[in-house]
Amino acid sequence: MLPAELRLRILRTAVLTRRFEERAARLARAGAIPAAIHLGTGQEVGQIAALAALRPDDPMLYGHRGAGYWFARGISPATVLADIAYREGGTNRGKGGVMHVVDPARGVLGESGTVGGNFVLGAGIAFADRQLGRDTVTIVFFGDGTSNRGQFHEAANFAAIARLPLVLFCENNGWGLSVPASVSTSVDDIATRAAGYGMPGVVVDGCDPDAVFAAVAAAAARARAGGGPTLIEAKVPRIPAHFLGDKEHYRTDADRQAAVDRDPLPRLVADVRARGLLDDDGLAALEAEVAAELDAAFDDVLARPLVAPATAFEGLYP
Amino acid sequence: MLPAELRLRILRTAVLTRRFEERAARLARAGAIPAAIHLGTGQEVGQIAALAALRPDDPMLYGHRGAGYWFARGISPATVLADIAYREGGTNRGKGGVMHVVDPARGVLGESGTVGGNFVLGAGIAFADRQLGRDTVTIVFFGDGTSNRGQFHEAANFAAIARLPLVLFCENNGWGLSVPASVSTSVDDIATRAAGYGMPGVVVDGCDPDAVFAAVAAAAARARAGGGPTLIEAKVPRIPAHFLGDKEHYRTDADRQAAVDRDPLPRLVADVRARGLLDDDGLAALEAEVAAELDAAFDDVLARPLVAPATAFEGLYP
Amino acid sequence: MSGPDVKYAHALRAALDRALADDPRVVVFGEDVAVAGGIFGVTRGLHATHGDRVFDTPISENLIVGMAVGMAMRGLRPVAELQYADFVFSAGDEVFLKAATWRYSHDGAVDLPMVVRMACGGGGFGPEHSQCTEAYLMHTPGLRVAVPSTPADAQGILTAAIRSDEPWFVLEHKYLYGTSGPVPEGDHVAEPGRAVIRRRGEHVTIVAWQDMLRRALAAAEVLSDDGIEAEVLDPVTLDPFDLDTLVGSVRRTGACVVVEEAPVTLGVGAEIGALLMEHAFGWLDRPLVRLGIPDVPVPTAEHLVAALVPSVDDIVAAVRRQVG
Amino acid sequence: MSGPDVKYAHALRAALDRALADDPRVVVFGEDVAVAGGIFGVTRGLHATHGDRVFDTPISENLIVGMAVGMAMRGLRPVAELQYADFVFSAGDEVFLKAATWRYSHDGAVDLPMVVRMACGGGGFGPEHSQCTEAYLMHTPGLRVAVPSTPADAQGILTAAIRSDEPWFVLEHKYLYGTSGPVPEGDHVAEPGRAVIRRRGEHVTIVAWQDMLRRALAAAEVLSDDGIEAEVLDPVTLDPFDLDTLVGSVRRTGACVVVEEAPVTLGVGAEIGALLMEHAFGWLDRPLVRLGIPDVPVPTAEHLVAALVPSVDDIVAAVRRQVG
Numbered sequence A, B: 001m002l003p004a005e006l007r008l009r010i011l012r013t014a015v016l017t018r019r020f021e022e023r024a025a026r027l028a029r030a031g032a033i034p035a036a037i038h039l040g041t042g043q044e045v046g047q048i049a050a051l052a053a054l055r056p057d058d059p060m061l062y063g064h065r066g067a068g069y070w071f072a073r074g075i076s077p078a079t080v081l082a083d084i085a086y087r088e089g090g091t092n093r094g095k096g097g098v099m100h101v102v103d104p105a106r107g108v109l110g111e112s113g114t115v116g117g118n119f120v121l122g123a124g125i126a127f128a129d130r131q132l133g134r135d136t137v138t139i140v141f142f143g144d145g146t147s148n149r150g151q152f153h154e155a156a157n158f159a160a161i162a163r164l165p166l167v168l169f170c171e172n173n174g175w176g177l178s179v180p181a182s183v184s185t186s187v188d189d190i191a192t193r194a195a196g197y198g199m200p201g202v203v204v205d206g207c208d209p210d211a212v213f214a215a216v217a218a219a220a221a222r223a224r225a226g227g228g229p230t231l232i233e234a235k236v237p238r239i240p241a242h243f244l245g246d247k248e249h250y251r252t253d254a255d256r257q258a259a260v261d262r263d264p265l266p267r268l269v270a271d272v273r274a275r276g277l278l279d280d281d282g283l284a285a286l287e288a289e290v291a292a293e294l295d296a297a298f299d300d301v302l303a304r305p306l307v308a309p310a311t312a313f314e315g316l317y318p
Numbered sequence C, D: 001m002s003g004p005d006v007k008y009a010h011a012l013r014a015a016l017d018r019a020l021a022d023d024p025r026v027v028v029f030g031e032d033v034a035v036a037g038g039i040f041g042v043t044r045g046l047h048a049t050h051g052d053r054v055f056d057t058p059i060s061e062n063l064i065v066g067m068a069v070g071m072a073m074r075g076l077r078p079v080a081e082l083q084y085a086d087f088v089f090s091a092g093d094e095v096f097l098k099a100a101t102w103r104y105s106h107d108g109a110v111d112l113p114m115v116v117r118m119a120c121g122g123g124g125f126g127p128e129h130s131q132c133t134e135a136y137l138m139h140t141p142g143l144r145v146a147v148p149s150t151p152a153d154a155q156g157i158l159t160a161a162i163r164s165d166e167p168w169f170v171l172e173h174k175y176l177y178g179t180s181g182p183v184p185e186g187d188h189v190a191e192p193g194r195a196v197i198r199r200r201g202e203h204v205t206i207v208a209w210q211d212m213l214r215r216a217l218a219a220a221e222v223l224s225d226d227g228i229e230a231e232v233l234d235p236v237t238l239d240p241f242d243l244d245t246l247v248g249s250v251r252r253t254g255a256c257v258v259v260e261e262a263p264v265t266l267g268v269g270a271e272i273g274a275l276l277m278e279h280a281f282g283w284l285d286r287p288l289v290r291l292g293i294p295d296v297p298v299p300t301a302e303h304l305v306a307a308l309v310p311s312v313d314d315i316v317a318a319v320r321r322q323v324g
């Protein structure tokens, strides 16, 4: 069971993520910032709980869904917004935008633009860290749709052989863009594929931070002890459309509503309340604090100039 | 159990294959023909038995190991030798050599030069034939080493979803060139990976033609009835070196001897003898007949000119 | 060109729709092409009309292209979609080593009547979703490459590609999907390997296609005010490449500028330069000018992309420098 | 160049051996590189000397290159082997979309000190095991490309590549592995981006590398008997490319022939042609001549390959036609 402080920290980060994304989406819809955002609504609690089970410097390659990964590692909303909005003060100065937020000191190493590229890069990262005597565990986040790329197979096989300190964390939200997992993926649980590599495969409720935390903690402990990789599949709802402009013509209202009903954030709020960790006032204070942080960050960043055009020529080589 | 006539046919084709390859290897070592041959010694019985369980027009993408695939489909030794030796009268006139023997009317569709390319092509072939109302079953042969390419994953997943009439036939000879399967592949039985795709996975003794025939026949019947793909793993010995020039520095004599001891051809000979299907005279006659056929074929083909240099410019487009 | 105005995306759709209706061997597939109608909307409605011959695949690019090759061998006429032209590398083995070589390796035993469609170019998508990869494809013997710039050519060339027995790669520019132009009614097929002179002029030949063609035409108007009349040539297909029309134009004008949305080094402009040396050396009054992306990847921010990709002003300035 | 005669393959091995000995961050991996010592024998003995830092991978090309990218991000200095240069497409996503873009996408937050070695060219291997894929790599911003032709350069450039913080692709020609030449003793490093004039001459500049360099040098001897003195330029690396040495040579000779073992269309010769237009237009007495593979894949039969790849006679004839 999560200690109280950690549970509250996860809640705070999840609220920060949710509110940040809501604001960013609003601004993007209004045309004030670029719209290349994939919201993580409903997946952020699982993402944040997973990262809470790792060390703050454990290498991570994140997925494309949301800002939770970065906030969980302490990257500031202003920094992330600067990357989204191509302003000075971000991490990639317009080169990578929201897809390539990076902070190696925090283990935030990036994301493959082609989904699934993370698998093989992650194997290399895990190999390198072990080889260099670092006792880190590398985590790779990916969606259910992404699991069908060939790189999954190549990386899973090698990770198992080499007993790499690697956690393959699948966020199965039942959709790969417009294609339901039932159409794209030949098994119900992607975790069942783990057996084909001789690695443990675990299914968890991705809306349950305790379950996610426990699964990742166990996988990380195993990996750090030399036991090799684990495939964790977190079942999560897909609440938002795939990307901001997506009208979801392909989806029924009932399916969307079912996802909304699984939203882990109200559940987590109810949980901390039930545990007596936070009352109405505390929650209001948390929301107010987040709002103030975001007000400041958004005001600050949106007042900054766009990165200078000349930066386009920089960064290719040392 | 194989009917007597079929058992004898398998034996005859296996003997033809073995003797053909022995001659080809001898000539190649002497520099009389190109040496780009990977011998199928010890794997040919399984290959031939597998194809005996299919219709003569069922599409096949073969592996790189040996001539058994082609002889099982009735391509003549002269034709194959012409391809190997870049003479007129082959199927690809020097373009593809031994790697790309082709005869669409016999379902012999070719081989991907990059091992593993067959998986995704095979999915397309199986899809096309079904779509075009042909009730064929497509078979894809591949080695244990090859199974670790990403294309395996992509094709297996889609084949299972689409219930493609496809048989994935793995010839696990324990080696991928110099790398033992234990070093390259994270599970002992590649067939265990089938469960991760929701398809049946079967392990058979690839030196036992009855077992191979039964497994392929069952898979084909299932596929033809709309039941989808099957992964069959035939355990076979790797008797020869990987390619002709390979000195096998990486291999112990004991391992090589263990493979030789598993040679299915003497076993099949003993079997037909024990069943009273062929006596010493019959066997001698079979060998003599094969020798005569090969004498004629080799004399014929090696007297032919090399394909004309101008053919290099032909064949790219219709 | 006469006919009603049609959007580029709709013209592509019309080509697919008609091909599906006319020929039962045509199948259309890729990620999100069926129910969703494609991430750029090109295939919208086709699944409803044609059923399972329009289907979604998993996120498996090797499979998408490899399956097309396998299907084509057996007589289907697959039209596969890769969501972005950068993904030719995600399916690199199948594009460059299978589609390109299979017929040749097997000495023509099978044809490959297949098409791969994909969206290229633009800004805001980042280094892995923005590339115009035509030069890679053009360097590869065995692949046919189209870069249609108008709705009419989009429909005509895609139709020709589907009816062809050769493997075609059709690059569709993201910024063109929403543009309109006349498309002939009825069965409209364009002939591959025929460049189109989009504007006549005597002082310089500008070669450009897709979004760069629009910029080249705009630049030509600006230049015209200065008395410089640019001829603007749209190659339409890069393989086959219409050498005659290029050489004819440059022999008239004596100067050539190539504008492309790809790295300059070994971009299509390099080939055009070499071809002009070989076929128009004596006629060239001045060296070829290549405009393209300086040798960096395509960044994500639109304004950074704008700093890299040739603009109307860049083209005007380059022509003035060259011809002036 | 002084020093004992060493085989090209051994020179490469010496570079790897020394790098492994000097720098614990260096790892060497790929298919069959460890116990077997590589299918062309380059890595023989390294596993015995350096243990698990030289290791075999599964047949998983995406993994091989992707892992190198991931390792490099974290401070290892991976030297990966792809068995054949054609396999850059089997690992297409990782080569063209990861190694090339990662540093830029993340604005330099990490360097990619990685090397991918691979065997190219030759005959008898067929369309998927014979290609010289340097033009594809050279068109890609972010990748460094070496085509060493001598044992000294093989060792020197591989050493430089391993010590560099940039992603290097080193093409090793199959027909050169067995050739010998002097290699300086001690710590021998070559400087990337420095072309070498392999032969001085005043009438024409022949640009060639690897097996075509050998043919070009043989052709130059034949031509010399006719009184035609060819200057033969070996670029050594294609990215960075030594423009100055090329331009200097062509300004002296006034003519240029490029010989390569790859399709002519958009081969490296196209870029050289365009560069010469841009930088030596007034000095060129005659158009560039490009010799390469006509636009078909590489067949398997050696004698068919010989019919396609420029021969010594082809080079002699082309130069005579051009200069004569």
Ligand SMILES: Cc1ncc(C[n+]2csc(CCOP(=O)(O)OP(=O)(O)O)c2C)c(N)n1
Pocket: A064, A065, A113, A114, A115, A116, A142, A143, A144, A145, A146, A147, A171, A173, A175, A176, A177, A238, A242, C031, C059, C061, C083, C087, C090
């Ligand atoms: C190789 C590749 N193919 C396709 C895409 C386009 N694309 C981006 S996200 C996505 C869907 C991913 O689905 P999933 O992995 O389930 O993640 P989710 O969006 O559901 O979180 C697709 C098709 C891509 N970026 N890369």
Ligand SMILES: Cc1ncc(C[n+]2csc(CCOP(=O)(O)OP(=O)(O)O)c2C)c(N)n1
Pocket: B064, B065, B113, B114, B115, B116, B142, B143, B144, B145, B146, B147, B171, B173, B175, B176, B177, B238, B242, D031, D059, D061, D083, D087, D090
């Ligand atoms: C993509 C690719 N990688 C590597 C090779 C080189 N290669 C050819 S056969 C082979 C070993 C294959 O092993 P396996 O699949 O087990 O077949 P076997 O030779 O044992 O029958 C290798 C590495 C290739 N042809 N294609």
Ligand SMILES: [Mg+2]
Pocket: A143, A144, A145, A171, A172, A173, A174, A175, A176, A177
């Ligand atoms: Mg999903």
Ligand SMILES: [Mg+2]
Pocket: B143, B144, B145, B171, B172, B173, B174, B175, B176, B177
């Ligand atoms: Mg094997």
